[in-house]
């Protein structure tokens with residue numbers, strides 16, 4: 001259903017105007033901060049914008065705001081907290097016998113956070129059902145967003161559709177948790193890499209100036225005409241895949257792969273982080289950010305080229321990929337279009353801290369025309385490498 005209904009091109013196209021409005025707000029927000037001489041927290045504005053792009057697509061509504069007034073931050077803070085807890089190493093994953101004891105209290109904390117998140121979703125569903133009842137006995141469509149599609153299917157197929165309240169809650173939770181930090185951290189890594197590499201930054205901005213001209217806002221239809229921007233996104237996925245080990249798999253049968261025996265029932269982690277830096281594949285300088293390596297190359301990230309798999313591949317490939325690709329290019333292009341970025345004096349002197357942090361963490365990277373304060377981003381490299389070696393050692 002995700003592939004055929006929710007993320008189908010016609011559905012995403014139908015909500016194109018809504019996403020366009022969100023990135024226009026982002027452009028205006030950044031311009032306002034810049035004219036005030038304020039610092040711009042790239043991680044925060046990207047995260048907020050992506051959350052609203054998602055909530056627009058799902059509920060036709062903003063669930064947070066770029067401006068800090070009012071209580072609009074609640075939802076954003078909640079999603080960020082869930083990401084952080086979900087990404088924390090959990091002793092129970094490695095010693096299932098201890099799971100019931102919930103030694104770190106993670107399960108208890110997550111349950112509380114999910115209850116708050118579900119209350120937000122319940123309010124959206126209840127409100128929509130009420131309005132649909134008021135409109136022509138429930139037959140009129142409100143907006144063609146994901147919620148309408150799901151309620152239409154539930155109304156048409158009844159219990160057969162399997163879309164009861166619990167399922168809707170889980171589905172929305174999956175979409176927000178899986179779709180927000182992954183997309184916004186990609187934008188943030190791309191900006192960090194471009195700031196460290198002025199010649200790539202200049203190329204991306206020249207291309208935007210050529211293609212977008214004097215228009216203030218970038219549209220999704222422009223993306224096809226921005227090959228260098230696309231190369232920047234590919235190079236960012238190669239070096240900084242937001243899900244570095246994909247989702248765990250379990251071997252259904254004992255198989256031999258590259259000289260290793262993977263026994264039936266073994267849990268297998270695919271280390272796309274290491275694959276993206278494999279010097280046998282990525283020559284020259286696999287650790288260096290060089291978007292130009294993708295210019296004129298047919299290698300793509302949609303699951304067909306096994307050297308670049310930020311969205312996974314096969315039956316469990318990320319279902320949100322069509323939306324993620326649109327959002328990441330759109331937000332990145334909006335931040336780069338007609339804006340001259342510079343690091344703050346201090347960061348200019350010390351360099352950007354590009355170290356990675358364990359967990360699915362809402363990162364914070366601040367820039368302005370004149371300043372950047374800090375950066376802390378995901379995933380601890382050594383830990384992931386150790387984990388993979390441990391698994392291979394266990395399987396061998």
Ligand code: HEM
Pocket residue numbers: 054174175176178179180182183186241242243246247248309310311312313316317318319320321323324328
């Ligand atoms: C740059 C952005 C994104 C990246 C890199 C990404 C990557 C991934 C990866 C690697 C997986 C696991 C696939 C596998 O193990 O083979 C996954 C699963 C998933 N993604 Fe994404 N994702 C992104 C954005 C999104 C968005 C925007 C949504 C929805 C709004 C989304 C929804 C999901 C869901 C629901 C799953 C779980 C699918 C399942 O259980 O099989 N993702 N994603």
